[in-house]
Amino acid sequence: MIGPVALNLSIEVVPFAIRAERLEVLLTRRPTGWRLPGGPLEGVENLDAAARRHLTDQTGFGGAYLEQLYTFGRPEAAGGLAVTVAYYALVSCGALAVDPAADGRARMEWSSLAALPDLLQDHAGIAALAHRRLASKLAYSTIALQLMPERFTLTELQAVNETILGEILDKRNFRKRILALDCIEATGETARRGGHRPAQLYRAKRPGQVDFIK
Amino acid sequence: MIGPVALNLSIEVVPFAIRAERLEVLLTRRPTGWRLPGGPLEGVENLDAAARRHLTDQTGFGGAYLEQLYTFGRPEAAGGLAVTVAYYALVSCGALAVDPAADGRARMEWSSLAALPDLLQDHAGIAALAHRRLASKLAYSTIALQLMPERFTLTELQAVNETILGEILDKRNFRKRILALDCIEATGETARRGGHRPAQLYRAKRPGQVDFIK
């Protein structure tokens, strides 16, 4: 059965990563300008699968954590109703290191959330909504781990939280809280980075899984 | 522009109300069996507007509080991909009193969430998800007020919370918390209901608006 109206369903993904202590969004360049990765469905596919496919094809970061954000209808779109199912993705810093050398892929660029260029349609609003959702999830889930590399220090994890929240956190309270969550474990290794005491390296106990707190 | 694939977009609404101290869902009867109110889009319309239209046309409770829940894709549906944008609605007990006499409307019936009949597709799962969302929102918003009549007692509000959460709350702590939220105000009137002290009646300070807590 086909809907009684011309309908254009698209998926858009807000891919986040922490780069240089900033929360950045990955944009792709189209002839018409910058936009979030995404596009129409192809054939009959699951929505989550379509989001992952677009992310993989357009950015190479197919391993990211993906979560549905909200669905928008744009009745004013040319050619009938446009429905956009928005997702956000968290790309681990680990994956960032491997440059997903764009083979025939659209040009892409990380952009600070605070200084996005002009984007297609309401993509800037979608990115802002995704940021709010992410920030609020920090308080009641272990979602921040999805942005970390496989091994990381507590100071790095704290910096990621601070970047997303836009406020600084107390070091001792942060460490107490995180360790009490029982979501990470020490690897026993240390990171020697610079002229100071080496930091203990940790890893997620259940990588890829986001736990809810309390 | 039309999507490259046969696509059936529908809206489904989970209409909640408190009836006889139980959380109930309003279902409509179709030739194929019971289902949530909803259906396909008609013409080019906003998604929220489509949800409200279906709710109004099929149940008469057009004034309910509406909120988007989640969007599901069902690739296995006959005739291509079916996409369902689910909403939930909170019908005030006040509106319930006025029977929206079904004029040519599909037959409808309130059903306890705990004992739903067999429903179309995954409508039971959608209702369960809506219930979880509602229960978690009680903790950090004033959403429960949307289920109350215009004037209500604190005991009634507490009973609504208890019904949704499935647990009993401490009377004094509940009242302290609610009054501290500054979301309701005493009307000065009292409700004389039965052989006991009359209760103070309250009303929402910002009816129709859901505030977030903290």
Added chain:
DNA sequence: ACAAAAGTGTTTTTGTTACACCCATGT
């Protein structure tokens, strides 16, 4: 020796939970 980040506990404050009796009304 100095600079720089890592690591570590305790006290204070705040919020949450537990808990029991008197009040106003209808019958």
Added chain:
DNA sequence: ACATGGGTGTAACAAAAACACTTTTGT
């Protein structure tokens, strides 16, 4: 007078916030 739900405060406990110094490394 009694049954019924309405209304109220305080103490104990738990969680969150504030806070400063020692350790280990590289230069």
